[in-house]
Amino acid sequence: MIVNVIVDVASQAVDRIFDYSVPEEMQETMSAGCRVHVPFANRPVQGFVIGIKESSEVPAAKLKPVQEQIDLTPPLTPELLQLAESIKEETLSLHVSVLKAMLPQAMRAKYKKSVFPGAAVAKLDQNLQKHFAESKFIENWDEWIKEASEEDKISAAKAIRKGLLIVEPKVTTKDAAKKQLVYASILSDADAENHIGELNRKAPKQAAVLNFLQSSKEEHTAKQLEPYGSKAALEALVKKGLISKNEAVLNRDPYEGRHFETSESLTLLPAQKEVLSDITRVIDKKIHRTFLIRGVTGSGKTEIYLQAIDKVLRNGKEAIVLVPEISLTPQMVERFKARFGARVAVLHSALSKGEKYDEWKKIRDKKVDVVVGARSAVFAPFENLGIIIIDEEHEASYKQEESPRYHARSVAISRAEHYNCPVLLGSATPSLDSYARAQRGVYDLLTLENRVNDNAMPAVTLVDMREELKSGNRSMFSDDLIERIKDRKQKGEQIVLLLNRRGYSTFIMCRECGYVPQCPHCDISLTYHRTNQSLQCHYCGHRETVPTRCPECDSDQIRFFGTGTQKVEEELHKTFEDLSIIRMDVDTTRRKGSHEKLLTAFGKGEADVLLGTQMIAKGLDFPNITLVGVLAADSMLHLPDFRAAERTFQLLTQVAGRAGRHDKTGEVLIQTYSPEHYSITEVKEHNFLSFYEKEMYMRKMGGYPPFYFLTMIHVSHTDLQQVVQVTEKMSAYLKSSLSESTKIFGPVASPIPRIKDRYRYQCMIKYKIEPKLMEALQELMHSYQSDIARTDLQIIIDTNPFMMM
DNA sequence: AGCACGCCGACT
DNA sequence: GTCGGCGTGCTC
Numbered sequence: 001m002i003v004n005v006i007v008d009v010a011s012q013a014v015d016r017i018f019d020y021s022v023p024e025e026m027q028e029t030m031s032a033g034c035r036v037h038v039p040f041a042n043r044p045v046q047g048f049v050i051g052i053k054e055s056s057e058v059p060a061a062k063l064k065p066v067q068e069q070i071d072l073t074p075p076l077t078p079e080l081l082q083l084a085e086s087i088k089e090e091t092l093s094l095h096v097s098v099l100k101a102m103l104p105q106a107m108r109a110k111y112k113k114s115v116f117p118g119a120a121v122a123k124l125d126q127n128l129q130k131h132f133a134e135s136k137f138i139e140n141w142d143e144w145i146k147e148a149s150e151e152d153k154i155s156a157a158k159a160i161r162k163g164l165l166i167v168e169p170k171v172t173t174k175d176a177a178k179k180q181l182v183y184a185s186i187l188s189d190a191d192a193e194n195h196i197g198e199l200n201r202k203a204p205k206q207a208a209v210l211n212f213l214q215s216s217k218e219e220h221t222a223k224q225l226e227p228y229g230s231k232a233a234l235e236a237l238v239k240k241g242l243i244s245k246n247e248a249v250l251n252r253d254p255y256e257g258r259h260f261e262t263s264e265s266l267t268l269l270p271a272q273k274e275v276l277s278d279i280t281r282v283i284d285k286k287i288h289r290t291f292l293i294r295g296v297t298g299s300g301k302t303e304i305y306l307q308a309i310d311k312v313l314r315n316g317k318e319a320i321v322l323v324p325e326i327s328l329t330p331q332m333v334e335r336f337k338a339r340f341g342a343r344v345a346v347l348h349s350a351l352s353k354g355e356k357y358d359e360w361k362k363i364r365d366k367k368v369d370v371v372v373g374a375r376s377a378v379f380a381p382f383e384n385l386g387i388i389i390i391d392e393e394h395e396a397s398y399k400q401e402e403s404p405r406y407h408a409r410s411v412a413i414s415r416a417e418h419y420n421c422p423v424l425l426g427s428a429t430p431s432l433d434s435y436a437r438a439q440r441g442v443y444d445l446l447t448l449e450n451r452v453n454d455n456a457m458p459a460v461t462l463v464d465m466r467e468e469l470k471s472g473n474r475s476m477f478s479d480d481l482i483e484r485i486k487d488r489k490q491k492g493e494q495i496v497l498l499l500n501r502r503g504y505s506t507f508i509m510c511r512e513c514g515y516v517p518q519c520p521h522c523d524i525s526l527t528y529h530r531t532n533q534s535l536q537c538h539y540c541g542h543r544e545t546v547p548t549r550c551p552e553c554d555s556d557q558i559r560f561f562g563t564g565t566q567k568v569e570e571e572l573h574k575t576f577e578d579l580s581i582i583r584m585d586v587d588t589t590r591r592k593g594s595h596e597k598l599l600t601a602f603g604k605g606e607a608d609v610l611l612g613t614q615m616i617a618k619g620l621d622f623p624n625i626t627l628v629g630v631l632a633a634d635s636m637l638h639l640p641d642f643r644a645a646e647r648t649f650q651l652l653t654q655v656a657g658r659a660g661r662h663d664k665t666g667e668v669l670i671q672t673y674s675p676e677h678y679s680i681t682e683v684k685e686h687n688f689l690s691f692y693e694k695e696m697y698m699r700k701m702g703g704y705p706p707f708y709f710l711t712m713i714h715v716s717h718t719d720l721q722q723v724v725q726v727t728e729k730m731s732a733y734l735k736s737s738l739s740e741s742t743k744i745f746g747p748v749a750s751p752i753p754r755i756k757d758r759y760r761y762q763c764m765i766k767y768k769i770e771p772k773l774m775e776a777l778q779e780l781m782h783s784y785q786s787d788i789a790r791t792d793l794q795i796i797i798d799t800n801p802f803m804m805m
Numbered sequence: 806a807g808c809a810c811g812c813c814g815a816c817t
Numbered sequence: 818g819t820c821g822g823c824g825t826g827c828t829c
Binding site: 009010011013014040041042043045169789 | 806807808809
Binding site for chain 1: 828
């Protein structure tokens with residue numbers, strides 16, 4: 001028996017199948033999708049079995065046997081193995097990196113080298129001899145060498161070379177499923193009681209344990225039984241045959257002890273019913289369709305999701321629900337747990353590695369049939385999928401920004417095609433890509449125009465900040481905004497303020513000569529952080545102190561420009577003495593759980609104002625919010641990215657939706673320097689369609705998606721000349737090998753031309769149909785493979801990029 | 806990627 | 818002579 005193995009080595013050079021023979025004792029249990037340990041270039045590595053066959057073309061002399069089989073039940077199903085192959089092709093990723101992305105972190109292999117002395121200990125240097133007298137071996141060589149003295153390093157290296165010290169590389173795959181002993185009483189009540197009388201005298205501990213087990217009728221771990229009797233008492237009872245002992249895998253439940261109110265299906269409005277019946281029709285027909293539901297905020301999309309899932313579960317199938325990481329709040333989880341109870345697994349980044357593994361295991365063991373999770377939950381190892389739902393489908397977080405650069409939306413569609421089941425994409429502000437597909441009939445468009453409670457959409461006012469300046473208001477708050485904040489404060493209503501920039505000031509500048517401090521490692525100006533009086537680089541973390549005099553002209557006219565959330569908070573306190581503010585940005589939500597904490601506090605009315613960056617735009621639904629203020633609506637609009645207008649419209653619409661969701665009417669005030677830009681005016685009108693048409697026109701003119709496909713190539717190197725040279729060559733090669741109609745732009749320097757001392761260049765490919773593209777890109781990667789390995793050249797290819805930086 | 810192998814200059 | 822630096826090539 002031969003297995004096809006993909007080895008866990010991140011290199012283009014070994015990104016192919018290697019064959020291994022399977023020892024007799026593993027043949028029975030071996031199957032595709034299992035992880036194995038195999039010898040590879042003189043060391044053990046982890047590998048994924050992706051196929052099994054009877055014979056190999058590889059000469060028998062070269063074939064090595066599998067060292068160890070890690071999984072008995074394969075963690076990857078045949079469907080996922082096939083999916084991995086297509087993702088690898090489409091995203092030009094390493095096969096192994098796609099396979100790894102499908103599994104929870106806890107299942108990744110760890111590699112370490114241990115070092116122990118050979119036979120002739122006496123020949124070792126004095127210092128080493130001393131070391132090995134104390135401990136028999138060095139358990140983690142890489143860690144040891146980091147902390148060792150210079151002499152130790154040299155003499156150890158010598159000893160290894162001479163064979164006096166032996167290096168043993170090891171792979172360990174943590175089996176996160178901890179087996180625990182559980183105990184239960186096995187005799188009838190009457191029998192147990194007979195014994196208890198006797199035990200009470202001789203062994204009171206044993207009697208207590210038996211008593212407890214008798215009354216609870218359930219299995220318990222040794223730890224849970226600790227208060228009644230020790231392990232010794234338990235073992236004694238087992239010996240007497242009064243209780244049984246079993247091994248069991250006990251899963252942690254991150255939501256253990258949390259009570260979820262059960263909820264029933266709500267009655268749907270006619271519009272919701274119509275949408276749901278379109279979906280259930282497809283579920284019944286057992287065919288694949290992708291639906292795009294455009295429903296304004298508060299139109300009841302979630303209830304439709306819940307009822308569609310209910311339908312799928314009744315058919316004995318499974319459901320995946322994807323939610324943007326940031327809106328995976330307890331409230332969101334609660335809605336699903338309330339409806340489907342213990343049948344729901346939750347996968348998101350706030351869980352520990354072990355907890356994630358446990359949730360994943362519940363899916364693999366078929367203990368649940370609904371998964372709610374962020375991007376990677378799209379790989380949930382279900383085998384009988386009935387629906388995949390992607391909420392807020394326009395969110396950028398569905399695209400993974402590291403390799404493998406997959407988009408959860410397209411992975412979801414691939415999987416749904418395989419299972420002949422529907423995909424639901426939901427959003428108040430669909431991505432242009434999806435909406436265009438819906439218009440062309442590739443997706444089915446479903447629309448919900450009205451809010452469930454029939455509330456009107458909040459009134460939106462635009463404030464032209466240029467006018468404010470002209471009339472002498474140089475503060476960051478317009479007169480209108482100040483007045484309205486005063487008004488809400490008086491009425492005891494709550495306010496949400498959005499500013500898409502953290503920190504204090506965006507940069508500092510010398511007024512005399514215009515000097516702006518830049519990061520020495522990146523081509524970007526430094527941001528002023530007030531808390532520690534420093535200038536910081538948001539890209540590499542570089543820090544320096546604020547100069548009191550200009551390093552260029554020695555003037556003392558150094559001033560702060562731009563505004564961050566920190567500064568707004570301070571200014572608000574200056575303007576309104578008794579206003580209480582909760583600030584939410586990366587700096588205040590870094591700690592685990594703080595995001596939730598701040599939101600709950602605001603929900604309970606502990607502050608008048610919630611001030612934050614875009615993270616506040618999602619998921620908050622509090623009845624007392626009647627004013628939403630956007631301080632600088634254009635902050636994203638002028639970024640060098642063709643999606644800038646789309647993102648601006650989406651963010652503003654999102655945040656505007658926070659106001660007046662309940663019986664109080666809401667109001668939105670948007671401050672901007674570009675009040676005539678359609679991405680802002682159409683927010684005022686709540687007119688997605690009009691925005692869509694205008695933006696589509698711009699995309700058509702610019703030759704951007706959804707009219708053209710894009711592929712971005714990012715090249716970086718510490719040497720500027722190298723980058724330029726390589727990018728130029730690549731561009732020339734592509735021009736010569738791709739068709740006439742395909743346009744290649746570049747090489748050009750990236751919008752941030754240098755990060756962490758690496759120069760960055762890029763090359764953009766625009767095309768409509770280009771059958772030779774993937775082949776050409778593969779060829780490119782191969783021809784630069786050795787340069788990437790030898791020098792610090794880096795090449796990133798992003799097919800369908802989301803971020804242009 | 807990480808490891809062996811082999812070639813070459815430097816030092817005991 | 819021997820040590821150790823680095824370029825080259827291979828991994829079932």
